[in-house]
Structure formats: C-alpha cells, structure tokens
Amino acid sequence: GAGVSQTPSNKVTEKGKYVELRCDPISGHTALYWYRQSLGQGPEFLIYFQGTGAADDSGLPNDRFFAVRPEGSVSTLKIQRTERGDSAVYLCASSQERRELDYEQYFGPGTRLTVT
Amino acid sequence: GENVEQHPSTLSVQEGDSAVIKCTYSDSASNYFPWYKQELGKGPQLIIDIRSNVGEKKDQRIAVTLNKTAKHFSLHITETQPEDSAVYFCAAHRDRGSNYKLTFGKGTLLTVNP
Numbered sequence: 098g099a100g101v102s103q104t105p106s107n108k109v110t111e112k113g114k115y116v117e118l119r120c121d122p123i124s125g126h127t128a129l130y131w132y133r134q135s136l137g138q139g140p141e142f143l144i145y146f147q148g149t150g151a152a153d154d155s156g157l158p159n160d161r162f163f164a165v166r167p168e169g170s171v172s173t174l175k176i177q178r179t180e181r182g183d184s185a186v187y188l189c190a191s192s193q194e195r196r197e198l199d200y201e202q203y204f205g206p207g208t209r210l211t212v213t
Numbered sequence: 214g215e216n217v218e219q220h221p222s223t224l225s226v227q228e229g230d231s232a233v234i235k236c237t238y239s240d241s242a243s244n245y246f247p248w249y250k251q252e253l254g255k256g257p258q259l260i261i262d263i264r265s266n267v268g269e270k271k272d273q274r275i276a277v278t279l280n281k282t283a284k285h286f287s288l289h290i291t292e293t294q295p296e297d298s299a300v301y302f303c304a305a306h307r308d309r310g311s312n313y314k315l316t317f318g319k320g321t322l323l324t325v326n327p
Contacts, residue, residue, distance in 0.1 A: 101256070103256075128313070130314060130315075132315075137319070137320070138319055138320070139217075139219075139302050139304070139317030139318055139319050139320050140257065140302070140315070140317050141317070142314040142315065142316070145313075145314055153314065156314070188256055188257070192313065194313065200245065200306075200313040201247065201259055201262065202247070202259070202313070202315060203259060204249070204256035204257045204258070204259075205256050206254075206255055206256045207255075207256050
C-alpha cells in the first residue's frame with residue numbers, strides 16, 4: 098500500500114520567509130509525528146498528533162514553528178521568519194496506535210529545507 | 214528525558230562478515246526499541262524492533278538483543294551484503310500515556326565492501 102508521502106521533497110527559501118511542509122500519512126493511521134534531522138544526526142522529535150489535536154508539541158524549538166492536522170489526516174508544518182539554522186530534513190512519521198502494541202512508526206522520505 | 218548513545222559512528226566490513234551496532238539508553242522505563250535503516254536521500258526504514266518483554270528477536274539475517282538490566286541493545290547483521298550499506302539508527306521510547314515519541318541515537322554509517 099501507499100506509504101507516508103511528503104511534499105515538497107526540496108524547498109529552498111530566503112531567510113525571513115514563511116514555509117509550509119506537507120505530510121500525508123498512511124491511510125487509517127491515527128498518530129502523526131514530525132521530526133527534524135540535521136546533517137549527521139538522528140531525527141529529533143518536534144510534535145505529535147493523535148487525531149486532530151497536538152498531544153505533545155514539546156519538541157518545537159520556538160514559536161516560529163507551528164503544525165496543524167485539521168481533519169486528522171494530512172498535516173502541515175509551518176515555519177515563520179525562517180532562519181539559516183532551520184535548514185534540515187523535516188521527517189514525518191505515522192503510526193496506527195489503535196492497540197497497545199501498534200506503535201511502529203513509518204517515516205516518509207522527508208522534505209529537505211534550505212534557508213539561504 | 215531519554216538519552217540514547219550509539220556506537221560505533223562508522224563501521225566498515227567485508228561482504229559476508231557480520232556487523233554489530235550497539236546502543237545504550239538512560240530511561241529505565243523505556244520499553245520499545247526499533248532499528249531504522251536510512252539510505253542516502255531517503256527517510257528511515259523500520260527494519261526490526263524489540264519490546265522489553267523479550268531478550269532477542271531475529272528476522273533472517275538481522276537480529277536484535279536487549280539487556281534491560283544494563284540498559285543496552287544491539288543490532289546484529291550476518292552475511293553482510295553491499296546493499297546493507299546505509300546509516301543505521303537505534304531508537305527508544307517509553308509508554309508515557311499515548312505518546313510514543315522516539316529518541317534516536319546519532320547513527321552508524323555501515324559500509325560493506327564487495
């Protein structure tokens with residue numbers, strides 16, 4: 098079946114601009130996660146959605162970052178006033194989480210964001 | 214919060230040899246430990262995972278062991294092939310309510326030489 102998809106695959110923007118990154122999770126997966134991966138590092142947690150609500154946004158670095166999932170499926174990560182330090186690969190993962198053992202997370206290909 | 218350490222950062226083996234990657238974690242409440250393989254330009258791919266109620270799990274050439282007392286777990290790849298070359302990440306999470314956010318190690322670049 099279809100996996101997690103993310104668009105765009107690459108995004109180059111100028112410092113100070115606003116960007117939106119989109120994630121389409123696996124159909125039927127109720128949980129959605131955003132992670133950020135810097136060069137040579139493992140992914141770092143940003144925010145977690147269970148259904149439409151952000152259940153944990155403790156990983157968002159500051160208030161320039163915001164994410165939504167209005168219908169419990171597609172999610173958008175929004176970054177305002179981008180800075181060069183925001184350059185990274187932004188990864189989305191989804192998970193079924195219907196039962197205690199259904200928490201395998203499946204990742205999308207990521208969006209590579211470059212802020213110039 | 215949870216902290217995951219991963220070693221080595223790079224590993225080079227000859228085709229057919231075995232490869233072992235080790236991780237330690239800090240939170241004794243962590244109970245789920247997945248391993249991901251990431252190829253260049255792609256997202257992490259789940260290859261195997263283990264839960265805290267078992268000590269070992271095997272899937273063809275890949276096995277994972279877990280020592281909860283020592284808080285470490287390892288990935289073992291036997292009969293390595295060039296297509297096993299990639300960056301491998303270990304991760305951990307604890308069952309805190311319904312949030313299963315993963316904490317990752319820094320990754321191991323595995324190179325399998327033909």
